[in-house]
Amino acid sequence: MLDTASVSPLETHLGYWLRFVSNQVSHAFRMRLQEQDTTVAEWVVLRDLYDREATAPSEVAERLGMTRGAITKLVDRLLAKDLLTRSATTLDRRYQALALTPKGRALVPALSAEADANDADFFGHLDPAARTVIESVLKDIVRRHGLRAVPVD
Template sequence: MSSQDSIYPSSLQSLPGHTIRRLHQIATGIFHQEVQESGLTPVQYSALQTVHDYPGIDQRTLARMIALDASTTAGVVDRLEARELLTRSASPDDRRVRLLCLTTEGEALLQQTLPAMWRVQELILAPLSVEQQKTFMQMLQLLVTENNDLSRAPMESATLGKIPRNTRN
């Protein structure tokens, strides 16, 4: 019997990867239930929030900050631009670089969605006590941080220091 046999019984429900995938399904379902009026997906919300926080961010940096590959990010930005929630313009320094800014409609939708986003977070964590919520989030952040380089689209938070953060909130 290997040491893994005692840590991970043969049941699928006892495997961390399966359980994390299942929690992601649940979190996504809660998101859609609470935020459906906005018509946003979780990834679109992440993109809008990041562009709000970093106006003028380039599309490639956005991809790294929300841990998506460039082609997926382009599709997300295309859909948000089609809904007139953000604008994409060429950088004056490099015409190949696309800079992103929220439109007035994008800012308004983001603000309207915030209460629902807080409800989503509360519902996801509701079964846990406040202390368990803190511990869970610390452990989750540790796993994400330590395994970030194993991702096909690693998040690059080091880019945060290069972009002036929007302090209007």
């Protein structure tokens, strides 16, 4: 006979509910961005570069907690879509700087509006105090565990 009394149900785990909501929020956002021919990871890189002057791929990787290899793949895709430029400096040809193209700069506000709409769809019903508590608790978990990698999937 199986002893099921010591096995907690899925629904008793906070992680289960976080993942349940997170999966739905992420999927909906992924679908919104797909309509703009953009992935979540591409959006994260574009948004990171939006407020910056030209910057090295290694700096982007560091800020986003991603590997240089992952950034290289994302940069290659964004270059192919004409959303980024990559240029070498005259002093050190090995140093490459990334910057948004005019097309990339114009796309970021539209993608940001999609992010805002997705947030509103899932969290717009919350009163500001509840939203503040949820955000504070989640940020505390991030700090407590030293989480750095930006969610891109």
